[in-house]
Amino acid sequence: MTDKSAWWTNEVASYSWVKFVEAGATLNLNYVVTNAAGSPIVNALVTLTTSRAIATFTGSLTARTNASGIATFTLTNTTSNDLAEARPFSPSSMSYWDDSRTVTPEVKFDFTPGVGATTEHIDRVWTHTVKAAGTAFTKSLLWSEEFSGSANSAPSSSVWNVETGNGSYGWGNAERQSYTSAANRQDGTTEGNLNITATRLSSSTTSNCWYGKCEWSSGRITTQNKVSFTYGYLEARIKVPAGVGTWPAFWTLGTNIGSVSWPACGEIDVMEAVGKDPKVHQGTVHMTTATGGHDYFYGQAIMPEALSAGYHTFGVRWMPTSLEWYIDGEHFYTVNKSGVGTNAWPFGPAANGSMPKQFAILNLAMGGTLGGPVASSLTSATMAIDYVRYYSANGLGTVNYN
Template structure:
């Protein structure tokens, strides 16, 4: 016959073990971000409720000032580390590479020695200025041209809740490489679907004159799907599969980035034409519209 003391101790041990297992199932240790909460796997994909968006922008920059971009709207990523893609530019935070005049933001990439690099450019971010969960982003822009240019209009997670790239996701509203003129790409990256394992979700469309005229680049982001539009024509849709954050980390806030990279693994895949610089991306406006919840 069991003693009551031994039985009681076994019950306490079992309770503690269950508690430890429960704690370990909702967090994990990463190399650089400490404990990261991992939510339970959803039962299935969400229902598309047909979400719409407000008709007046919640946040916008029409670039009506003169000089540097407004500090109330924009910050900068700076440096010349290669940015994970072997890029050639050094990003600055000066009007040498990002300036506003006549209603236009101009990001300029130049061939000049800067920070140990042979090119300078700018990478503007709305981090901690505009961080949004769901909504519509519209950016009207004219792109640079020539071999070695790699402009982008894109989004990154502000808090990296699920871990470092690509675990917390990326939304590329527009990417263009100069050696493939007038072909524009819309892409999303996640831990399950990203370019280094060749599983990224992506669409491309030829748009004549992306470097000679302004075109509208847009994302509509809801709990159900990320949808991409070029000149208001839908070119991309990635629906939430309802299988967890490895596929869909897009339930946390993101911010916007505007930049021109030089060279790099993709932009420089066919070399860099040293005779074309400076090159510029011009932005007429940036507008964000809140999603109307249902």
């Protein structure tokens, strides 16, 4: 039988046991073979049968029990980190895996031990290959916006541009809101927040959106042409709103967007959440394909409770050949230049040697392609941003005042 005491527990009655294994890591499995009286059987041959799955492992699938009746298997997970699942936010809790999972691919591997022809007692181990942890680094603060202005004041115009209107086709995403400057207000508290508030408009509004009279007002600010960043660690502390149809984001675009357009400029979505999936935080990167099309990669952190229940820090460590996403200091997703195939990588030095620069954007969209239909009962939603901070990471990182 499986020596459960040595490793993990989940669904005791089901004989189904879950183990998280990082891509590239080693998995040790121990099985105990006993006779009907419970005494160990020495030198019994134990054979592992395995499922066909996306995950791959190397190592011997046969072992003999030792003097204590234990057969030990040492298996190396050879699954590519790029194929691995996003790391669950808290691997110590198995509860996420009991929920319906929407992550693809679910990189599972199933080990089932057998002794001789006896298969009456089947224990199985489902391994989930999760992405390797982010690398430890030292942060040094280079720039910050603490939103410590007086109550009801606008964010500093020396740092932030206020964008207004409904854009083209709802900012390209069929969004329902029209942005106004009045939606962006600092709260004057000791903590100092910028509140971006979305408000359902009355039917008498005169503001027009792509679909007719605008249903919502909200806010969007950017640091374009004022502050941008090259590499380093960018983080914001945010409480996202609750409500089906909300779509808050903290993200960046390349400062060369005016010359090369999107997505060639590159886009890093440090934080993106939608109210219809209240426990899910998503990190995404956008770029062009070799033929100039659009491609993107994303990872999710699935939280134990709704994101809107409190503040979280959302960060990205940007290195010339990789991006790592963090929530509350916990790494959950990595995209490497080596993992994007023939796509362009606009996050490293350009062919002419110029350094990439990304500026920051904070906004609260309503509805649209990702936000989905807005709940009819929702009349207001507020995204609170305590700060945006930018650090060098292991000495790498530059603030640009353009």
